[in-house]
Each structure stands twice: as structure tokens, then as C-alpha cells.
Amino acid sequence: xxxxxxxxxxxxxxxxxxxxxxxxxxxxxxxxxxxxxxxxxxxxxxxxxxxxxxxxxxxxxxxxxxxxxxxxxxxxxxxxxxxxxxxxxxxxxxxxxxxxxxxxxxxxxxxxxxxxxxxxxxxxxxxxxxxxxxxxxxxxxxxxxxxxxxxxxxxxxxxxxxxxxxxxxxxx
Ligand SMILES: CC(C)(COP(=O)(O)OP(=O)(O)OC[C@H]1O[C@@H](n2cnc3c(N)ncnc32)[C@H](O)[C@@H]1OP(=O)(O)O)[C@@H](O)C(=O)NCCC(=O)NCCS
Numbered sequence: 001x002x003x004x005x006x007x008x009x010x011x012x013x014x015x016x017x018x019x020x021x022x023x024x025x026x027x028x029x030x031x032x033x034x035x036x037x038x039x040x041x042x043x044x045x046x047x048x049x050x051x052x053x054x055x056x057x058x059x060x061x062x063x064x065x066x067x068x069x070x071x072x073x074x075x076x077x078x079x080x081x082x083x084x085x086x087x088x089x090x091x092x093x094x095x096x097x098x099x100x101x102x103x104x105x106x107x108x109x110x111x112x113x114x115x116x117x118x119x120x121x122x123x124x125x126x127x128x129x130x131x132x133x134x135x136x137x138x139x140x141x142x143x144x145x146x147x148x149x150x151x152x153x154x155x156x157x158x159x160x161x162x163x164x165x166x167x168x169x170x171x172x
Pocket of ligand 1: 026030031034093094095096100102103104105106107108127128129130133135136137146147
């Protein structure tokens with residue numbers, strides 16, 4: 001049984017090790033989430049320190065998917081800071097434990113983050129993902145509108161060659 005919920009800043013900080021483990025696991029298993037091998041605990045910890053500080057400051061939400069008390073996935077809603085975009089947010093760092101994929105956890109995280117966005121009045125969501133990946137199919141299936149693709153957008157996690165990014169938006 002999978003449950004997804006929004007973590008308070010205190011809860012997220014208390015579970016920093018599990019959040020960092022999810023990031024390390026995703027990058028090591030080939031996920032294109034802004035890191036290049038070798039992925040280290042130190043890189044994951046440093047990234048999460050920044051994200052947790054931003055969470056404390058009310059700039060983002062952090063959601064967790066749990067199964068039997070274990071964190072098996074996470075996703076974030078990063079609130080647009082611009083005064084004229086108070087209704088927009090980015091969906092970011094959607095990570096599902098590599099051993100728990102293809103069971104609907106990604107879809108459950110996306111449904112939950114959309115509900116949270118609606119609840120706080122962020123009704124225009126944007127995101128980007130590696131072209132041709134599982135994430136791209138997931139967003140399209142869940143009603144997101146693809147609005148473009150940029151070739152050679154980022155370095156592959158293994159450091160070899162470049163991959164494209166596909167951009168999506170959804171109006172809630
Ligand atoms: C992208 C990601 C979050 C998807 O998570 P997930 O939990 O595997 O997502 P889902 O299970 O909802 O869907 C994935 C696939 O499993 C399938 N699936 C879902 N439930 C299933 C079930 N019970 N039985 C069989 N297949 C199932 C879905 O149809 C989907 O198939 P597709 O990829 O062929 O379209 C995950 O692959 C991941 O963490 N990747 C690394 C990081 C990354 O790239 N994040 C996205 C950056 S924006």
C-alpha cells in the first residue's frame with residue numbers, strides 16, 4: 001500500500017538521509033536529474049541541504065511516497081517566485097526508488113503533487129524531463145501538454161554524450 005503526503009519542513013529534515021538515498025539511487029541507476037557520475041553521498045547531501053533550506057523558506061513543497069514506513073519516492077513543487085506568476089510552479093526531482101518502479105508510484109506522486117498545487121492556488125505547472133524516458137510517457141499519459149523539445153540539452157549521467165529535454169505544462 002503506497003501513501004503519498006506532503007512533508008513538513010521538520011519531517012523533511014528528519015528524513016534527509018532517505019531523501020539523499022533516493023537521489024543517489026536515481027542517479028546511479030541512470031536517471032537524468034542534474035548529476036553526472038560518480039554520484040556521491042556528499043553531492044546528494046549538499047543538494048538536499050539547499051532544497052531543505054528552500055523548503056524552510058516556504059519556496060517549495062516536498063512530497064514523499066511511503067510503503068510500510070519506507071520512503072520509496074519523492075517529488076517537489078517549486079513555487080514560482082515572480083510577483084506576476086503567483087499561480088505557477090515547477091514540478092521537480094520526481095524520484096522513485098529503482099527497485100520500486102513500474103508499480104504506479106510515479107503516477108501516484110504526480111497525482112498528489114497536482115492536488116497540493118491546486119490546494120495552494122498554483123494552477124499552472126511546468127516541468128522538463130529527458131526525452132524518450134519513462135517520465136516523458138508518464139506526464140503525457142497524465143494529461144500534461146508537451147510544448148517542445150531541446151536537443152543536446154544536458155550531459156548524460158555517465159558523462160558520455162548529451163541528451164535532449166522535453167518540456168511540458170499542465171493547467172489545473
Ligand atoms: C520517472 C519515474 C519517476 C517513474 O516512476 P514509476 O514509479 O516507475 O512510474 P509508474 O509506475 O507510474 O509508471 C512507469 C511505467 O510503469 C507502468 N506501470 C505502472 N503500474 C504498473 C503495474 N502495476 N504493472 C506493470 N506496469 C506498470 C506504467 O504504465 C509506466 O509504463 P511506461 O514507462 O511504459 O509508460 C522513475 O522512472 C524514476 O524515478 N526515474 C529516475 C528519475 C527521473 O528520471 N525522474 C524524472 C525526472 S522529471
